[in-house]
Amino acid sequence: MFKKVVFAIVFALASVSAAFAGDIPPLVGHVNDYANVLTKEQKLSLNKALTDAENNTIDKPQIVLLTVAKLPDIGIDQYANDVYREWKLGQKGKDNGVLLVLAPNDRKVRIEVGYGLEPSITDARSGQIIDSMKPFLRNKDYYAALRNATYELIKLLPTEPTSSVVLEKKSVSAMNAPAADNSEHSRVFAMIGVLGIGVFAFVAALMFNFHSRKQRERARAKSTEYYTPPKTYQPKPKPTYSSSRSYSQSKSGSGFSDGFVAGSIIGSASRSNESSSSSRRSRSWDDSSSSSSSSSYSGSSYDSSSSSSSSDSGYSGGGGDSGGGGSSDSW
Amino acid sequence: MNTGVKYGIAAVVAAAAIWLGSTAISVQREMSVEYQNVQLAYSQVQNVLNRQAELIPNLAEVAKGYAKHEQDTFAKVAAFRSNAAEMSTKNPTDIANSTDMQKKMADAAVASQQAFIALKAVKEAYPQLQANDNFKSLMRELEGSINRVSVERRKSQQVVRDYNNKIVKFPTNLVAGMIGYHALPFYQASESDQHAPKINVTF
Numbered sequence: 156m157f158k159k160v161v162f163a164i165v166f167a168l169a170s171v172s173a174a175f176a177g178d179i180p181p182l183v184g185h186v187n188d189y190a191n192v193l194t195k196e197q198k199l200s201l202n203k204a205l206t207d208a209e210n211n212t213i214d215k216p217q218i219v220l221l222t223v224a225k226l227p228d229i230g231i232d233q234y235a236n237d238v239y240r241e242w243k244l245g246q247k248g249k250d251n252g253v254l255l256v257l258a259p260n261d262r263k264v265r266i267e268v269g270y271g272l273e274p275s276i277t278d279a280r281s282g283q284i285i286d287s288m289k290p291f292l293r294n295k296d297y298y299a300a301l302r303n304a305t306y307e308l309i310k311l312l313p314t315e316p317t318s319s320v321v322l323e324k325k326s327v328s329a330m331n332a333p334a335a336d337n338s339e340h341s342r343v344f345a346m347i348g349v350l351g352i353g354v355f356a357f358v359a360a361l362m363f364n365f366h367s368r369k370q371r372e373r374a375r376a377k378s379t380e381y382y383t384p385p386k387t388y389q390p391k392p393k394p395t396y397s398s399s400r401s402y403s404q405s406k407s408g409s410g411f412s413d414g415f416v417a418g419s420i421i422g423s424a425s426r427s428n429e430s431s432s433s434s435r436r437s438r439s440w441d442d443s444s445s446s447s448s449s450s451s452y453s454g455s456s457y458d459s460s461s462s463s464s465s466s467d468s469g470y471s472g473g474g475g476d477s478g479g480g481g482s483s484d485s486w
Numbered sequence: 487m488n489t490g491v492k493y494g495i496a497a498v499v500a501a502a503a504i505w506l507g508s509t510a511i512s513v514q515r516e517m518s519v520e521y522q523n524v525q526l527a528y529s530q531v532q533n534v535l536n537r538q539a540e541l542i543p544n545l546a547e548v549a550k551g552y553a554k555h556e557q558d559t560f561a562k563v564a565a566f567r568s569n570a571a572e573m574s575t576k577n578p579t580d581i582a583n584s585t586d587m588q589k590k591m592a593d594a595a596v597a598s599q600q601a602f603i604a605l606k607a608v609k610e611a612y613p614q615l616q617a618n619d620n621f622k623s624l625m626r627e628l629e630g631s632i633n634r635v636s637v638e639r640r641k642s643q644q645v646v647r648d649y650n651n652k653i654v655k656f657p658t659n660l661v662a663g664m665i666g667y668h669a670l671p672f673y674q675a676s677e678s679d680q681h682a683p684k685i686n687v688t689f
Contacts, residue, residue: 282623
């Protein structure tokens, strides 16, 4: 009993999710009969006609038929456009695809034409094709309707090659960002560059004084160039920093308040400057190119907005786009 | 702090500076392309609005031949034409940055739908007009151009959304503002626009 309930729930959920709007079925070929209104022979003959047309026509336009049992709520116009773009009909750069969507149960039909074929298959002409389909559709003779439409569409295909510049789209160079924008961008960009260099230089300055006073004295003692005077007590010079009133000798370590950490770093840097100019020369300092371990940011993690078409059977469109041309109607 | 730690800190800071610099470079390149995509999308909307603006006067002329006194209809047509003409003079960059202009674009789209519905009413009222094949195919073209406008507007919304999504992601968000790329405004159509009358065409 429990199993039955679980199964029923799962089945209900699955069927509900399948009916959700935006569900785009996979592209299986030129004929996608998801409403099951065509017999196998009918599908084969339509498929043959469309495949021949694609192979024998200049620029290989792709005409694809789709029947659906139920239209999503967004309506056939938007649905057809979504499907066309998901399936990427037509050759890339030419956008010469046509999608005919038939929803027999909703009594709606649409011919969606890609950018590239809009001059040949105008809205008015696709409207006429739909008009010629209507008598057959009213008689529920879907095969005849689709066959008629197929032949009419094939007749309208262009016989001369079109340039691969996609029509209707303006070139981007005609509208670059205004010059003000550009200079502002590069100015701020330069600021970032300078900032980066500044940080880098600051860090480099830090690196000059990495050896503690003790190490430097030891190094000096080791070298024979210098005469080390006998160790007598020498009072340490009192530092005169107005900003770090509570600065005490580094040995104790205590007495640094938070706000003076920066001051104390600068303080120790310049203090050691006085006494170790000679040892700086003798020390070799390798370039900070050792920090090449930093990962350079690559842009490959950006997602592209268009998803690839989901085609289980290895059939995929060429990568075309549609701007919503075509015509639709109900009968 | 001993020497090793100081070296370590300096190395980390240097690495961070270099990483920030290279991020800035790649973000600049990526965002400039995205920004141009946004401009292209808006200019596409302008294209189709212009196409509509050229189409509708022809339709109105044919209709006037049969229905001289339908002033309301022709007023709607004129309203759309002025809307579309205003939009066509704008720079896509300005449209991208201003919700006002995006609203005007939406208004132009709605105005064209209203003009279409008005013309359809005229057609129903005048059987001679209905029988005119020229008028019939022009109405089909107008319906197609209305669809085109809504497709291009949808596409432009997608592009802007993608652009904004990229801006807020790490590490782009660190540098995008400094380089000059800010999130773009987005005109969300009001309820009345969302449920614009669905054009149910039965000829």
